[in-house]
Amino acid sequence: MELECYPMIPQPPDLVPGRQSRDWMDAFASRHPYRCLPLNMANTTGWEILCPYGFTAEWTGGPRQEDITITPDRPVPDLKTFVVSHFSRGVLTMHPQYLFRTPPGWGLMASGSPNHVKDGIQPLVGLIETDWLPFPFTMNWIFTRPGRIRFDKGEPFCFITPLEHRKVEGFQPVIRSLESNPVMHGQFEAWNRQRTDFNKRLAGGDPDAAKEAWQRFYFKGELPEDMGNAPETHVNKRRLKSPRVG
Template sequence: MSNLITINTLPRRDVKIEPAAVRRDWMEATPYRFAYRCLPLNIANAHGWHILTPSGFRCRWNGGAEQSAFEFEYENPQDPPAVSHFGSGILTFHIPAVITTPEGVSTFCTGPINRPKAGIYPMSGIIETDWLQFTFTMNWQAMEPDTWIEFEKDEPYCMIFPVRLDEIESYEMEVRSIEETPELQAGFEAYSKSRLEFNDKLKTSDPADGSARWQKHYFRGKFDGEKQATHRTALNLAQPKRT
């Protein structure tokens, strides 16, 4: 099965797209940059491709439901990156490309993961790009009236990654007590004991090396035994090729 995702740009238009980076400003600002110790955050941050704003702008929503409730100031008024299209405080980016994916593969479209933006919230959608022959939009919901919101040039406004709708439907789920799986319960209790002892030790000794404040079991992919064969500490997404 082909794994090719194609970004078919519209005539005389372009799309700035790149693999999503792990780096986040708010994570950089945490003490010892400790937020990067959370491997699930790192993997989610990089789980897709970012589409970048072609030029900067700022906008302000007055709280109304009409399209005119947004006020805009664009760096490039001749080609505005985003507009008020739906009303109700929704900011719309028109992606100038038709995205196509293999049969059965849809595109999850959302804001940059773990990259909060004051005053506005990214909306998410799943598009059946295996048959769609039209563009789609990335939308953000303004949350605070009378607040200026700024998007800088080359700031990511959209994140995309492939999903299979038939795959998630194939899963079943059940809820049961952990006591029904003694091996899992024993592992959980051993980990909990180790974690408690580690945190108690930190209360009485503050290691000079910031990395020593981090237990690293999950990051290393093991707790008591061999490293898990499927464990990942990073993603290596393909750079879009230009033709």
């Protein structure tokens, strides 16, 4: 399948596969957050669109478009082709400058880069029917309070993930007791016993537990022997393709 990307300007923002690293994750002792596979997979399941230059934006707290002031790091001929106060009320609008086309039934979820934390401003998430839409969308952020925020050159301002979203409507949530699924119940109990035992040994200073540091069953796609076999479909690293010229 192809994700068709049509630039709207001669030099659109860079589009790159989602990167795993996050500053706040790096700052932890031994970079502990990277042991959380769901975080790593979310960070890399999609493509980042990067700021072509750095800028600051300041919101007074007022309802008008003029209440947001945008200042680029260097003079920019037409600032509004990338970032503008368009919707007012503390909403900052940024232009990916691509028209995307997805296969039939697929759309794009546009959001901030997963687990990329910014103080003072929050990404707004949109789902776009890019299998038919003949014009580009915008990426919007909303200030959480009056003040000044900053985007650096090369920082992701939009994150796109293809979704076969129409099939979501076919799901029926069903609440069941865990005991109604004997296999899953047994696997959970086995995991819970091993998890509890490991944490007790770790807290008690057991040298083997300290050397192991954390249980890697999910990360490695394995299950303890008394839980059965993990599926071969497990992945612990996402390898998305970089854009090519068609």
